[in-house]
Amino acid sequence: MHVAISRARGIHIIRLLSLNCPKRLPSSFAYSSSSRPAAAPEKMFKKALQDHPGSGTKTLHQTDLLRANARAPSKPQLQSQSGGVKRKVEVAESSLGSLHNAVYFDENDFDDDLDLDEPQPLIVPSVAGSTIPKTVTYPSLDTSSRIGQSVYTNETLADVNYPDLPSISQETAAPPSSMQLPWSSSPPAHFQPPVKKPRTLPWTKEEEEPREDKKKSIVAPKRSRPAEPWNKSESTIKAEQKELRQEYKKTQKSDGKPKQLNSKIATVFLSDEQRAVLDAVVDRGKSMFFTGSAGTGKSVLMREIIAKLRNKYRKEPDRIAVTASTGLAACNIGGVTLHSFAGIGLGKEPVPELVKKIKKNQKARNRWLRTKVLVVDEVSMVDGDLFDKLEEIARRIRNNGRPFGGIQLVVTGDFFQLPPVPDGSNREAKFAFAAASWTTCIQHTILLTNIFRQRDPEFANMLNEMRLGKITPSTIEAFRRLSRPLDVKDQIEATELFPTRAEVDGANSARMGRLSGEVLRFNAVDSGTIQDPQHRDRLLSNCMAPPMIQLKKGAQVMLIKNMEDSLVNGSIGKVVAFMSEDYFDSYKENDKNFADDATASDDERAHRARKKLKPMGYKEGPASMARKWPLVSFLQPDGSERHLLCQPETWKIELPNGEVQAQRQQVPLILAWALSIHKAQGQTLQRVKVDLGRVFEKGQAYVALSRAVSQEGLQVTRFEPRKVMVHPKVVDFYSNLVSITEVNKSKTSSALNPDDFDDEDF
Ligand SMILES: Nc1ncnc2c1ncn2[C@@H]1O[C@H](COP(=O)(O)OP(=O)(O)OP(=O)(O)O)[C@@H](O)[C@H]1O
């Protein structure tokens, strides 16, 4: 397992707000684990604030809210919130505010990455002397099966479509409620085993369930790092195969039974603070906002919560609405945007009109009526006025005067990361915590403090200073020292993070252009209940998987689905070969035959193996023979590598009732020499390169740098403290989160008492 359980550097839970629940609530509580933190973030926070006393700590916003709420009745009948208290957020004008003004939004697209740029066509790498492609169509396996291959003079460009992919049934839409989670930053849908289980190597075969179809991913076990991963398709595979046979023999000898070498998705072990939040949400039905620095396991916890809630409501799955602020974030957790869930379009109208609109839409109305738990991910990008509008809509539609119409809210995000995108009007974006109804709807705010991503306390401290926008001279120096190129011993380069998609596409295309050899083009297959192609395309434009990806041998790629415990969303690797599934079938069935002839090409050996397998019932088909998938060598955090034959996976945009509005089937890869900061949000990356001269948005620099797991794996150029922009309102909000030290002072017991969550229910 590449991520060991971090020796808890301190686990603290801070109960901060219980404003609307005065009954039996202590003002705060604390929990601490047995071990002390090496670099407790709350200490860093305090220290940073002390170091910079003038640091935007004006009137504490939260204090205002507390006072306001103290005067409010315990179960406020919120009326006309949308027309109620306006909390104007005074934000310094972004130097690139004009970019935001050009942003186009609708209810399905809150992807600032997409909005910042016009959609960019993927640039075909220019190849000197290339000629107009000649298309060769292979005979079909069946009438619907067709593969077109275009041949260039210097390189081959092959289109790979998936005409015969099985359509995904509605039953497969919702992830299994009891699924296990790996330790990674992938969305919950990715934590399911792939729709078809990864194909394992021969020695695991006997343990596998019989499967109906053959489209499985092929995973090789860990092996030591090769010198040039993409140049080893034949001889190295032969060597690998020998190694595998030896390992196989060993497993046979050890206990007489084959062992499952490739463990499936591992169970996550939540820290005590994560566990406490999970219990409060799932068992006690609390409305919670849990937050914390990048890498504190918010996403891991949210996925576990969703899984547990799905299990709890397994008989009525539509009781849980999984949403996120942006299309990308929503797609990442297998949900929809908050706007789509609400059925409010752009949501610009006043609440009464929006209510009318929803009442006319039976499906949207039902969603509001049926929902018991509303999950909101990446809340930092949710607009505060929108939050208030939704709160009022919920009460009106559900005819229930409790906060948010009695819906339990499970909200997460880090307000120090990307802020709400302004709506194009002159109005400044308003944070969700500044919404008038925020404190009445959120029963508990929990600060997760145990940073898992960066295990080096010094680095975690540097990032925390950056997060708060209060960087000490020594940290500035330390970041400047990171401008050197990374010292890497293998061929995997640092992924460069850019603010805009155009820069990303340009960088990736340039790198692809430098590679010679065959280009294979993989086209996605899109489907779903939305028939209007434009609408569907717009929804799917937020999907991590692109509509088309071109790959060459040697291309650096990122895996965008979790396949195994160590092959997860965010794993970086190189394409080492393109191989058909049949080749692999033959290979594993007939390995001796393959291994003994190093001179034969992949195809020759596959052909020979197929011949041998024919009498055993092997069905030969030209189309299936020709369809090749990228074989990728992924770098593991421990320096070893693993291989995966990357076959299409599915992404869905799914409503709470299970209706799959849109889905995309595509190979689970994107080019990864470069990545947008937006797409990198939430990822954990081993090697990262960031040019801070390009960042322009508050929180952007922090999001980019905090993807790295270590200083050794991070290169930062043009580090300027002024590039680290932090919103003063966010500083205010977080400075009101009581530190564990203060909590400990006011509490005799340091142990978390579960009863601390047992305040009155809404
Ligand atoms: N309980 C845990 N045990 C071990 N590792 C964990 C645990 N929780 C999270 N991690 C690991 O820590 C890393 C960061 O987790 P995660 O992506 O959930 O953090 P996050 O708070 O969502 O960060 P971000 O704000 O950047 O999205 C991941 O590699 C994840 O696997």
Ligand SMILES: [Mg+2]
């Ligand atoms: Mg996250």
